[in-house]
Amino acid sequence: MTATQTNLALQGGKPVVDRSRWPTWPPRLPGLSDAVRQVIQEDQWGVRSSTIEAFEGAFARTHDAEYGLAMANGTMALLAALKATGIGPGDEVIIPAYTFVATATAVLQAGAQPVFADIDPQTFNLDPEDVHTRITPKTKAIMPVHIGGNPADLTAFMKLADQHDLVIIEDAAQAPGAIYNGRKVGAQGNAGGFSFQSSKNITSGEGGILLTNDRQIYERAFEVYNCGRTVSGPWYEHVSPGLNLRISAFQAAVLLHQLDHLEEWAATREANGQYLEEQLDNIPGITCARRYPATTRNAYHLLIFTYDSEAFDGLPKARFLEALSAEGVVATEGYRPLYEMPFLRPYLHEGADQDTGLPVTEHACQNGVWIRQFELLAERSMMDGIAEAIRKVQKHAASLLETSV
Numbered sequence: 001m002t003a004t005q006t007n008l009a010l011q012g013g014k015p016v017v018d019r020s021r022w023p024t025w026p027p028r029l030p031g032l033s034d035a036v037r038q039v040i041q042e043d044q045w046g047v048r049s050s051t052i053e054a055f056e057g058a059f060a061r062t063h064d065a066e067y068g069l070a071m072a073n074g075t076m077a078l079l080a081a082l083k084a085t086g087i088g089p090g091d092e093v094i095i096p097a098y099t100f101v102a103t104a105t106a107v108l109q110a111g112a113q114p115v116f117a118d119i120d121p122q123t124f125n126l127d128p129e130d131v132h133t134r135i136t137p138k139t140k141a142i143m144p145v146h147i148g149g150n151p152a153d154l155t156a157f158m159k160l161a162d163q164h165d166l167v168i169i170e171d172a173a174q175a176p177g178a179i180y181n182g183r184k185v186g187a188q189g190n191a192g193g194f195s196f197q198s199s200k201n202i203t204s205g206e207g208g209i210l211l212t213n214d215r216q217i218y219e220r221a222f223e224v225y226n227c228g229r230t231v232s233g234p235w236y237e238h239v240s241p242g243l244n245l246r247i248s249a250f251q252a253a254v255l256l257h258q259l260d261h262l263e264e265w266a267a268t269r270e271a272n273g274q275y276l277e278e279q280l281d282n283i284p285g286i287t288c289a290r291r292y293p294a295t296t297r298n299a300y301h302l303l304i305f306t307y308d309s310e311a312f313d314g315l316p317k318a319r320f321l322e323a324l325s326a327e328g329v330v331a332t333e334g335y336r337p338l339y340e341m342p343f344l345r346p347y348l349h350e351g352a353d354q355d356t357g358l359p360v361t362e363h364a365c366q367n368g369v370w371i372r373q374f375e376l377l378a379e380r381s382m383m384d385g386i387a388e389a390i391r392k393v394q395k396h397a398a399s400l401l402e403t404s405v
């Protein structure tokens, strides 16, 4: 059979969007080389560096937190948060399965057991009602992930924490600048961890930070991250088997430099994200993730939507993404359920779940689609381009089902 001729880029037509107009990431900001060069002149390239301290203070302040400890990466920030809040062997920590693997590995590295709960179909975030059903006498913490930078239902989790005497660790890896209940996320629970890995909303290639408003948690986290040293103790006094999770001054300089742009970037992502969602929600078969009413700013690390292939003549998601990419719009398929990873399979809790998985998580993994944060920094007309590209693929979807194209 010959393919019906269309103007789809995948079939030789002109792409809707000119790829060269997307911003690049990481951002090559003016003045960045000077900031890094400045560190070269300093005596401390690592521990005790004033640049690291400046970044920790500035990031904590802009995220409504009293204490910040910059770390090697986000996974270690979460690990330090767990250890500093006393989570360890014998404890259960409830987490989503729709997240990056580090949410679960941090729990395992702390010696505790991850327990997967399902997500809310509207927001893709951990579902407080499902979490409630999984609380046992062993549960010590809930680790909501602000997925794609969209704040989790912290009010509901704090309430559960009060009722069951639990710790809340926010996995804010994807959520710099997100606002919930009028405050930045990350330190609204007992502690939280952010990531500055290459894809993140601000990045030093690798890096992370722990935030907390609790002095005791800060002091314990300091031991975990600085070789078991105490905040004010002698250099060669080690009071616990802490790790070296520290960041370098070069990374801190890059982050400090970008932090000056975070407000502006966050505002652009929010404005473009909301604008794009309005466009996409008007396309049959596309449904954007919602936010909770207390959220006044989504960090939009990812703009997440659900793709219903039925509205696209049955076109499979993978083929839809391929066609979209040819039109100049890179969208990605997102996570697989974490419990599919063989090493995490045993942590999917008892019952029918073993066979069926968590239904909303399964649906989200099968049908979820992501647009990345730096694409939301493009000019407004590029948002129109994304919507137009999707409409174009939808119009000609049937032709993509034909065997030879």
Ligand SMILES: Cc1ncc(COP(=O)(O)O)c(C=O)c1O
Binding pocket: 073, 074, 075, 076, 099, 100, 102, 103, 145, 171, 173, 174, 194, 195, 196, 197, 206, 207, 208
């Ligand atoms: C939700 C989530 N949690 C944790 C992490 C871990 O961060 P890192 O890669 O910096 O260790 C990431 C990012 O990679 C993430 O997306």
